[in-house]
Amino acid sequence: MSENWRDRLQLWAPYALTPLIVLAALPAMGVGPWLTLTVAGLTMGIMLFLVASGLTLIFGLMDVLNFAHAAFVTVGAYVTVSVLRPLVGWTTEYSLTLNLIALFVALVSAAVASGALGFVFERVIIRQVYGAPLRQILITIGALTVIEQLVIVVWGPQALVLPKPASLRGSVFIGSSSIETYRLVALAVGLTVAVAMHFFLTRTRLGLVVRAGVEDREMVQALGYHIRRVFVGVFMAGTALAGMGGMMWGQYQELVTSQIGDSMTILVFIILIIGGLGSVGGCFIGAILVGLTSNYVGFLAPKLALGSNILLMALILLWQPRGLFPIAEH
């Protein structure tokens, strides 16, 4: 194989991984379950992407490892409960329009609440520990515990029920496949956010600064941009996305507990490592891979389900030690 072809293969192989896994799963389970599990995997992946994308940018831009990111997921989920309670008339009515408006209000509220909390969090906690990774780990883990306990103080220790809106319960049938309606909505919402983020990062000056900052923040400053201010914006956006992820995940599970964010943490870090630190595109592919693997393995080999994503991460790291699309060098 010529050098040129080897380079091309090296370049495109990470992109081909997801379609290959999807195609390989088809003969193993038959069309019906395959379609159901593929949509389920994509939905799970897109929700994980919302949470993980902010975290990867926060790390890529300023080397900040925020272990409290899960807290913003939790806050987003609880704010959703509070927002949808007075809108119960809109969610129990069998009207797709009213149901979607209620979800939209909840989504925006969760994003705003988590984003605002993120702004305060950056000022009070993160700003004190720039450039000190060990202190970052300790203080953000501590902050995670404090926020989760505050959530219990405000909303109580009991799990809260968060029923899906009336018209989004049940399933759509395509041939022998049954696909939950809510999953399709969550997939559409997640993809819309992902496309908007892609547009922001590739078509706007600020997005360009963010992408450049992930590569070399010192040079970005030398070009006249205040990287700290950009970081505050990215931190807020990242926590707002986590809040959106919490809203959608809580609604998907129909149950909200103070541990809802924690339950995603391991998967989110696996996604960051698989995708390559600092890469939003890598994060997207990593999240989809994790979502699909969880669902396929859960069906094909339930006993392996728990460790499937760790196994996936190990295999990818053996192949690409810095993840599929690494950007951050620092």
Place this chain on the structure above:
Amino acid sequence: MTGAGADALLRLEGVHTDIGRYRILHGVNLEVRRGRVTALLGRNGAGKTTTLRTIMGLWKARSGRIMFDGQSLAGMATPHIARLGVAYVPENMGIFGKLTVRENMLLATAPSGFAESHLDRVLESFPALKVKWDSAAGSLSGGQKQMLAIGRAIVEPRRLLLIDEPTKGLSPAMVDQLVAALARLKGEQTTVLLVEQNFRVAEAIGDDVAVMDEGHINHTGDMAALAADESLQHRLLGLRMADGL
């Protein structure tokens, strides 16, 4: 630097800079005259890069004064210094490899985007950038990256260019091309502070020269005078440097 009354755009007075526990600059005094190219020469570890980074605010001066067009840069953040019209081309070029050539250049422009006349001038000096306009900057050769780094620095009108070892690691043909582009800048009366290890390049472009050793300036004067005085070159720079190796 070369006589009283000279029109200094940049003046460093007794600048000390520490990196960690180590003092790298020991009272640097330097003037960069308006519209001229000042070559900053010296052996590895003499403090040339530290001087540029200190001017740019990337490392903070512990003491001393840095005056840019009569304004003190002390305590000023790097983005503020950049917005005064100071452009920096670091030794590692500071190219964003995942971004395209166009995106790299766009980052250095005003919010309104490219000014056609300036962009045309850059692309005329560095035609390779036009060919690679929509390619990832990481895919460029070393010489093309250096062209991009310098092109990015001059895509907007700048008052002062700080360029750190632009010819390092380049092929002779690429060095010639770069020297031609820098000579064109010189012809446009751009003020440049150029750190360079290659004496022949410094000689070809520099109007003034400052030589550093162990964190301070130990010689300033006309480039032409230093170029004509071999014994001075040997004394200040050593054989390797003076031979342009």
